[in-house]
Amino acid sequence: MEYGNVKIELPSSAAKVIAEIEKAGFEAYVVGGCVRDSILGKKPDDWDITTSARPQEIKKIFRSTVDTGIKHGTVTVLMRESGKLTGYEVTTYRIDGDYADGRHPKEVKFTPELSEDLKRRDFTINAMAYHPERGLVDLFSGREDLEKKIIRCVGDPNERFSEDALRMMRAIRFAAVLGGTVEEKTLEAVKAHAADLSKISAERIRTEAEKLLVSDNPYYFKLFYETGLTKVFLPEFDKCMETTQENPHHCYDVGEHLLHSTENINTEKLKEELGEEAYKDNLRLLRITMILHDIGKPGCKTIDENGIAHFKGHPALGAKMAEDILKRLKFDNDTIAMAKGLIQFHEGRYAAEKKLLRRAINSAGEKFFPLMFYVYEADTLAQSMFMREEKTERLKELRKLYAEIKASADALSLKDLAVKGGDLIACGVKPGKDMGELLNAMLSDVIDEPSHNDKEYLIEKYVTKK
Numbered sequence: 529m530e531y532g533n534v535k536i537e538l539p540s541s542a543a544k545v546i547a548e549i550e551k552a553g554f555e556a557y558v559v560g561g562c563v564r565d566s567i568l569g570k571k572p573d574d575w576d577i578t579t580s581a582r583p584q585e586i587k588k589i590f591r592s593t594v595d596t597g598i599k600h601g602t603v604t605v606l607m608r609e610s611g612k613l614t615g616y617e618v619t620t621y622r623i624d625g626d627y628a629d630g631r632h633p634k635e636v637k638f639t640p641e642l643s644e645d646l647k648r649r650d651f652t653i654n655a656m657a658y659h660p661e662r663g664l665v666d667l668f669s670g671r672e673d674l675e676k677k678i679i680r681c682v683g684d685p686n687e688r689f690s691e692d693a694l695r696m697m698r699a700i701r702f703a704a705v706l707g708g709t710v711e712e713k714t715l716e717a718v719k720a721h722a723a724d725l726s727k728i729s730a731e732r733i734r735t736e737a738e739k740l741l742v743s744d745n746p747y748y749f750k751l752f753y754e755t756g757l758t759k760v761f762l763p764e765f766d767k768c769m770e771t772t773q774e775n776p777h778h779c780y781d782v783g784e785h786l787l788h789s790t791e792n793i794n795t796e797k798l799k800e801e802l803g804e805e806a807y808k809d810n811l812r813l814l815r816i817t818m819i820l821h822d823i824g825k826p827g828c829k830t831i832d833e834n835g836i837a838h839f840k841g842h843p844a845l846g847a848k849m850a851e852d853i854l855k856r857l858k859f860d861n862d863t864i865a866m867a868k869g870l871i872q873f874h875e876g877r878y879a880a881e882k883k884l885l886r887r888a889i890n891s892a893g894e895k896f897f898p899l900m901f902y903v904y905e906a907d908t909l910a911q912s913m914f915m916r917e918e919k920t921e922r923l924k925e926l927r928k929l930y931a932e933i934k935a936s937a938d939a940l941s942l943k944d945l946a947v948k949g950g951d952l953i954a955c956g957v958k959p960g961k962d963m964g965e966l967l968n969a970m971l972s973d974v975i976d977e978p979s980h981n982d983k984e985y986l987i988e989k990y991v992t993k994k
Contacts, residue, residue: 534664534671536566541607542575543660545590545616552589554581555642556618557657557665564653567674577605577618578657580640586618600636621645624691643667650688650695651702652680677708685717693724696757697736704740704748715755722756733761734857741815742808746790749819753783761857764849765819767826774837779912782825789910790818793902801898813863814899817870818906820850847872869896876904880925886933886975889940901927938978945971946983955991966990 538546538558549556556579562572579586583603587593592606594615601620606613622636623644639645642657642665649655652670664671668682679702681688681695689696696718703710710718725733740749752758758765769783780788793814799807824846828839847868854864873892878885889897901923908919939945947970949963957963970990974981 534567534658536563536658536660536664538660539575539609539614541609541614542577542616545577545605545607545618546660548589549577549579549581549586549618552581552585554579554585556581557642557659559646559657560649560654563656563658563664564670564674566658567656567671575616577616578621578642578645579618580621580642581618582620582638586620601638622648624648647682649682650692650698652682653702655682673711674706677703677706678711679703679706679708679714680711681714681717685714686720689717689721689724693721694728694732694736696721696725696755697733697740697752700748700751700755700757701736701740701743703751704743704745707745710751718755718757722760725757725760730761730856730858734859737761737857738812738816741790741819742812746815746819747787749790750783750787762853764823764826764853768823771826771829772837773825773839774831774835776836776914777911780910782822785910786819786822789821789906790815792906792909793818794905798902810899813866813870814902814906816854816859816863817867817874817903820846820853820867821871821874821903821907822846823849823853823871843872843874866895866899869893870899870903873900874903874907876900876907876923876926878926880922880929882929882933882938883976885926885929886938886940886978889930889933890971890975894940898927898930901930936978939971939974939981942967942971944981945974945986946981947986951983951987952991955987957991 536558542558546556546558556577558575559578560576562575565572581589583595583598583601586603586605590605594604594606596602596604596617597619601622603618604615605618606615608614621639621642621644623639624636646655646657646665646667652668652673654670655666655668656670657665659665673680679699681699699710699714699718702708737749737752740746740752752762753765753769765783765786768786769781771782773781773785778785793811795807795811798811798814802810822839822842824842824844825839827845827849828842830838830840832838850871851864851868854867859867869892873888873896878888892900905923908916908923911919933940937944945967947967949959949967952963952966953959957966970986973986973989980986
């Protein structure tokens, strides 16, 4: 056994779980992602424990347990700390049998050896274990790979990916999170087994794609394409990588433009404007939007007599395609609706005039602003330098005008109108089509001139004099 002098601070309840197991005569270590993240200086979300004790022995040691995966040796131990109940997955050292479905072993064999358990894990950076007294167990140079930001399979990568095809996406996702590289043999094995990704559920594929997109290196999404993985879960992206843009506004083909625009989301401004909690959700939404915002271009491309490429109608087609793609990947309805709307209106060709901007907000929907400005900015920065200065100045002015519109609480939809349906009924207007047309006429008036949003004025103009 190889031990290292790394020092990791465990939660007191996790340390107590290990102590109780060892008090009963068994071995126990924290293992996997929590060790990796701790070495990186990150706070782990979960602390998984591996042990020589069998599941039934763990259930005898602890009062509160849940059989979360007892067939595969996993029992969740419930510990109370500072009034909070925390669950720790405790799994017996095991050797996996054959993987019939490309995801789960048909059977597992328990083993008394930690080394045998670590051999079955996916990557060297995830195959480290730690004990509060004995220190780090690192049999496959995972710490060195972590320092060098290298993603390398434990053992034969062909075997690891044959066991679990999702590991191919995880390899690229970990590389993106670390800003590192996938080791050559591991990368070649991804290419060789890419078609096996079809065995994996859409939900699991979506999760890995999302984690990569919200990382600091979303451009690594290109590795999904280069290894053949998008051919399985996002073939529409492959068409974008093959579609050129012979247009002065562009310097990349469609696929490269999508990749660059995805990494161009202004994260600092987004965090400053929305706050930490809203930032995470909206970064996810914006990155999803940008990787798909021009997905309709291959189906709309034409070349004029001067050899210039045009993509008329691509926002509408792209919005529909994005909706279908996101449904296929089992995204939630709110994400689908927001991404679809942002894509449909993503070109951002709004005139820098308050009246016209208010109309644009009313047309697209208030919920899409100010996110629309982030989309427009990221899109612009992934284009050529042609008219870059003009586009940037217009965006700056649009953001300024939007802030003024919000500060003055200008009416942007029927809910902001000073006149309500009940007011019109009191004036003798019957509910129905005529009332709707009347309210919309009033709204159009106050969008053009906010000072007209006065009940007395609107009633007199549109009802009394009607």
